[in-house]
Amino acid sequence: MLEISDLSAGYDGIPALRSVDFRVGPREHVAILGPNGAGKTTLLKAISGTVVPDSGSIRFDKRDLLAQAPHKRVEAGIVHVPQGRMIFASMTVADNLRLGSHRAAAQNRHDERRELVFEIFPALADMLGRDGGALSGGQQQMLAVARGVMACPRLLMLDEPSMGLAPRAADDIFEGVTRLMQSETTAMVVVEQRAHQALEVCDRAYVLESGEVSLEATSRELLADERLAAAYLGSEL
Known part of the structure; x- marks a missing residue:
């Protein structure tokens, strides 16, 4: 589905990604792990089009993604x-969710997708009339993920x-993401510092260090091998 080859990118001449190879298959859930500054966010921005790579290729359904503007990638x-x-x-909250369904493939599925959102994050059902800024940090993060779900993504x-949430709120987010993965066939990429939880919900993982892929493994391999966990994930496991 998504194929990235030899991708390099950076900011003002400072490299953030170096010759990265990365792939996501249909319906696959992939974690991207690594320390701060490893290039994880830059990789997602290169895929969505808000960072222009210096070299390499990104293909989605075998089509050249680098030739597509960011809004075209959303439509894809x-x-x-x-x-x-x-x-x-x-x-x-209701209007935030409505904006999430602006993608052409989602416009006629607003009510259906909103019901799915309520299954994933039940707390949002009682907050539809509240302003987003009045929500707690955890509730705002639920809304951000839910708005993405409203778009009927093929790759989320x-x-x-x-990030920045209290432990209980972070647990609530992961419970919702887990429910989403169980109820949808959407392929997903999750960048996350809480490595153990990310591995528990994802099929495979890439570990980035200093802009390079230092490890690609199945989540089961990482969770089962103490040497791999100690070498690449440290205290997170």
């Missing part, structure tokens, strides 16, 4: 939920969904 089904709870604070990318 690539939906990026960035870190930082990027919701519309002055708009209600979540960047640090637990």
Whole structure:
């Protein structure tokens, strides 16, 4: 589905990704792990089109993604939920969700997708009339993920969904993501610092270090091999 080859990218001449190879198959759930500054967010931005790579290729359904503008990538089904709870604070929860279904493939499925959102994050059902800015941090993150779900994505990318949240709120987010994975056939990429939880819900993982892929393995392999866990994930496991 998604095939990345020899991808390099950076900012103002400073490299953030170096010759990265990365793939996601249909219906596959892939974790991207690694320390801060490893290039994880840059990789997602290169896929969604907000960072222009210096070299390499990105193909989605065998089509050249680098030739597509960011909005065209959304229409193709690539939906990026960035870190930082990027919701519309002055708009209600209901309107935030409605904006999520602007993609052509989702416009006629608004009610159906909203019911799915309520299954994933039941708490949102009682908040439809509240402004996004009035929600707690955890609730805002639920709304950010839910808005992405509303778009009927074929590839959903979540960047640090637990970042800055209290442990209980982060657990609630992961419970919702797990329910989403169980109920949908959407391929997903999850960037996450809570490595153990990410591995528990994903099929495979890539570990990035200093902009390079230092390890690609199945989640089962990483969780089962103490030497791999100690070498690549440290105290996270």
